[in-house]
Amino acid sequence: MASMSVKHAIAAAKKLRSLQERFNPGGSDIYPALMGDEAITALIPSGNPLSVHILMFTRALREQGTDEQYEKFGRRADNNEIIGTFAQTELGHGTYLRGLEARADYDRGTEEFVLNTPKLSSYKWWPGGLGQTCNYCIFVAQLYIDNEAKGMAMFVVQIRDEETHMPLPGVHVGEIGKKMGLNGVNNGFLGLKDYRVPRLNMLMRHQQVLPDGRFVKSPVSQVSYFPMVFVRCMVARQNSNYLAQAATIATRYSVIRRQSPIEEGQPEPKILEHLTQQMKVIPEIVTAVVYRLAAANLQNMYNETAEAVYRKDFSRLPELHALACILKVATSYDSTYGIERLRQACGGHGYLTAGNLGNIFAMAAPACTYEGENSVLYLQVGKILMKNWSQVLAGRELMPSMAYISECSKMTSFPQWTGSWECLLKAIQYACVGSIRLAFQSYNARVQSAQSQTAAVNYSGLELTKAAELHGRSYVAGNFYQQIVNSPNKHQRSPQFQKVLENMLELHLIQIFFRHLGDILRFIRITEDEISALQRRLEEVLKELRPDAVAITDAFDFNDKILSSALGCYDGNVYERLFEAALKHPLNRKSVPDFFEAHLKPFMKENADNAKKSKL
Ligand SMILES: CC/C=C\C/C=C\C/C=C\CCCC(=O)SCCNC(=O)CCNC(=O)[C@H](O)C(C)(C)COP(=O)(O)OP(=O)(O)OC[C@H]1O[C@@H](n2cnc3c(N)ncnc32)[C@H](O)[C@@H]1OP(=O)(O)O
Ligand SMILES: Cc1cc2nc3c(=O)[nH]c(=O)nc-3n(C[C@H](O)[C@H](O)[C@H](O)COP(=O)(O)OP(=O)(O)OC[C@H]3O[C@@H](n4cnc5c(N)ncnc54)[C@H](O)[C@@H]3O)c2cc1C
Numbered sequence: 237m238a239s240m241s242v243k244h245a246i247a248a249a250k251k252l253r254s255l256q257e258r259f260n261p262g263g264s265d266i267y268p269a270l271m272g273d274e275a276i277t278a279l280i281p282s283g284n285p286l287s288v289h290i291l292m293f294t295r296a297l298r299e300q301g302t303d304e305q306y307e308k309f310g311r312r313a314d315n316n317e318i319i320g321t322f323a324q325t326e327l328g329h330g331t332y333l334r335g336l337e338a339r340a341d342y343d344r345g346t347e348e349f350v351l352n353t354p355k356l357s358s359y360k361w362w363p364g365g366l367g368q369t370c371n372y373c374i375f376v377a378q379l380y381i382d383n384e385a386k387g388m389a390m391f392v393v394q395i396r397d398e399e400t401h402m403p404l405p406g407v408h409v410g411e412i413g414k415k416m417g418l419n420g421v422n423n424g425f426l427g428l429k430d431y432r433v434p435r436l437n438m439l440m441r442h443q444q445v446l447p448d449g450r451f452v453k454s455p456v457s458q459v460s461y462f463p464m465v466f467v468r469c470m471v472a473r474q475n476s477n478y479l480a481q482a483a484t485i486a487t488r489y490s491v492i493r494r495q496s497p498i499e500e501g502q503p504e505p506k507i508l509e510h511l512t513q514q515m516k517v518i519p520e521i522v523t524a525v526v527y528r529l530a531a532a533n534l535q536n537m538y539n540e541t542a543e544a545v546y547r548k549d550f551s552r553l554p555e556l557h558a559l560a561c562i563l564k565v566a567t568s569y570d571s572t573y574g575i576e577r578l579r580q581a582c583g584g585h586g587y588l589t590a591g592n593l594g595n596i597f598a599m600a601a602p603a604c605t606y607e608g609e610n611s612v613l614y615l616q617v618g619k620i621l622m623k624n625w626s627q628v629l630a631g632r633e634l635m636p637s638m639a640y641i642s643e644c645s646k647m648t649s650f651p652q653w654t655g656s657w658e659c660l661l662k663a664i665q666y667a668c669v670g671s672i673r674l675a676f677q678s679y680n681a682r683v684q685s686a687q688s689q690t691a692a693v694n695y696s697g698l699e700l701t702k703a704a705e706l707h708g709r710s711y712v713a714g715n716f717y718q719q720i721v722n723s724p725n726k727h728q729r730s731p732q733f734q735k736v737l738e739n740m741l742e743l744h745l746i747q748i749f750f751r752h753l754g755d756i757l758r759f760i761r762i763t764e765d766e767i768s769a770l771q772r773r774l775e776e777v778l779k780e781l782r783p784d785a786v787a788i789t790d791a792f793d794f795n796d797k798i799l800s801s802a803l804g805c806y807d808g809n810v811y812e813r814l815f816e817a818a819l820k821h822p823l824n825r826k827s828v829p830d831f832f833e834a835h836l837k838p839f840m841k842e843n844a845d846n847a848k849k850s851k852l
Pocket of ligand 1: 287288291322324325330331332333334364458459461462464465467470471474553554557606607608609612616620
């Protein structure tokens with residue numbers, strides 16, 4: 237599987253190169269790389285062994301290396317003359333980067349770094365493509381000068397001979413084993429023993445080690461985390477894509493499959509006529525659209541921040557970090573749960589490999605873990621919200637994506653309930669700010685009682701997580717509202733199209749309201765009649781969107797090859813394709829399976845003989 241994936245990935249990478257040259261000659265825009273990776277990944281159901289090379293190795297060389305280092309390594313990596321990965325996670329540590337054990341000791345006598353993974357737990361473990369594909373990597377290690385720890389640093393390390401692909405002396409590298417999906421990616425392990433690299437193999441755009449061993453600290457240590465921010469932005473886009481693929485499959489299947497009359501004596505309807513089926517499928521279509529728009533916003537913000545960082549302006553890093561964390565978490569959680577809901581909406585056939593929903597789930601699910609385990613990132617955002625709440629209390633302005641927190645903090649109570657979109661959006665924001673206030677009271681009480689920040693974060697973790705989750709909901713719903721109601725290009729839309737978009741906004745806001753009704757009722761009084769009115773509107777908007785469901789998912793424009801699903805094929809010949817796939821199964825090559833003579837027949841005969849004996 238790995239070799240097939242590499243073959244396909246190389247073919248697709250060549251295609252990508254020609255596309256880039258045609259549409260983005262010599263440009264550094266992230267989209268071609270992203271599109272290329274998405275295209276390659278989509279065409280290789282077992283995952284793209286070049287993903288981390290495209291998304292992390294090449295970018296780290298460009299963003300963390302000096303111009304000279306880019307010329308020496310980055311250009312060859314961009315041109316796919318060398319293939320790398322990003323080797324940060326270890327067998328013993330993934331989240332707690334300060335606990336990483338791999339070390340780089342500077343030898344000023346030879347102006348080299350001596351790299352070691354001192355224990356088994358120090359082995360790099362997980363990097364994509366590391367097992368067999370890559371011949372280089374970015375090796376993340378704790379930097380030591382005269383045995384004094386200086387923090388994390390990144391090193392360009394060649395791990396295999398460029399001609400023979402043999403692991404170099406001092407390198408122990410291989411595949412970590414079968415996973416629940418992405419088995420074409422050859423995630424690998426890497427151990428280094430007294431492996432020497434020249435001083436100039438340490439990426440030194442932001443921090444330097446001079447020939448005599450003097451260390452020049454980075455102006456902002458967090459800029460070394462930038463490669464992770466980029467992938468978190470990618471995950472937001474990639475996982476909204478996975479959800480859109482699954483929604484397309486389930487929608488198409490739901491208008492082909494007929495089951496169970498709604499009125500006695502009537503013919504069996506398409507299953508999408510059942511209201512409960514609409515509630516399973518249509519919100520997922522809308523969620524895919526909502527996150528795709530949010531991810532596009534985040535991507536633009538990433539580009540702007542990356543350019544600013546290149547100019548040594550680090551001012552926007554904190555906001556980008558907070559948004560990249562919350563959107564990576566929200567998109568990966570909601571897409572993973574949404575794809576499983578869509579699989580279940582396809583009944584038994586949803587469980588068939590031919591439907592491809594299981595594989596889309598297996599591709600989407602690990603994003604809840606990699607690039608920052610989701611609950612850790614929720615805590616990251618919770619900590620940032622605590623800092624911002626202190627700013628609110630001090631009367632200071634907040635970053636634009638958190639401005640609503642200031643506005644809501646000035647409200648002494650929630651205004652008269654109207655049920656309008658603005659009211660629903662404000663309710664989610666108001667509940668978020670209420671949760672932030674409660675979390676801060678707990679957190680601050682702990683800090684005041686002399687608990688350390690990390691301990692206070694831990695013991696306030698549940699409230700911090702809730703506040704972070706509601707902040708994500710507020711940002712995503714607010715972005716969708718702005719795009720539908722206040723977009724500058726709104727007047728270029730046909731009235732019909734605008735109406736469909738407004739129906740999607742209505743559904744998203746009401747769905748989020750009901751998902752967080754408990755959180756909202758803690759801070760806002762809403763009557764039973766007002767809630768029942770929203771229930772009616774939910775049922776109504778599902779009915780309104782039902783006729784548009786197929787057109788919206790067709791507009792995602794996934795080729796049958798990308799969907800790779802007998803349930804979601806454009807021509808709708810589901811049963812014929814299911815049967816065609818079944819007949820291809822190896823067990824159908826013979827009428828009598830080999831195991832009959834070898835196992836089944838003796839087993840049944842033995843039971844028959846025993847039955848006869850027991851009657852005697
Ligand atoms: C298109 C296809 C897309 C995707 C799929 C395809 C391919 C990719 C597939 C797989 C790739 C996966 C690659 C990986 O998984 S690489 C390894 C990823 N590992 C992680 O993400 C580690 C997660 N852990 C953390 O990030 C750490 O917990 C930590 C955030 C670094 C925090 O650690 P800690 O030492 O405790 O420090 P804190 O006090 O929490 O933070 C210190 C300080 O720094 C700020 N901060 C933290 N992170 C960032 C950042 N990324 N950017 C900017 N700022 C950051 C933090 O807010 C705090 O600031 P203060 O002001 O409070 O000091
Ligand atoms: C498919 C896939 C591809 C990957 N690709 C790469 C790659 O290319 N390069 C790379 O370097 N890594 C890669 N990784 C590794 C990935 O980045 C780590 O798995 C991830 O960072 C989580 O770390 P961990 O596995 O050590 O889990 P841990 O950090 O051990 O987490 C285990 C549990 O402990 C909890 N926990 C940990 N710390 C805290 C805390 N402070 N507070 C509360 N709870 C906590 C977590 O929430 C989680 O529930 C990949 C992983 C996967 C699954």
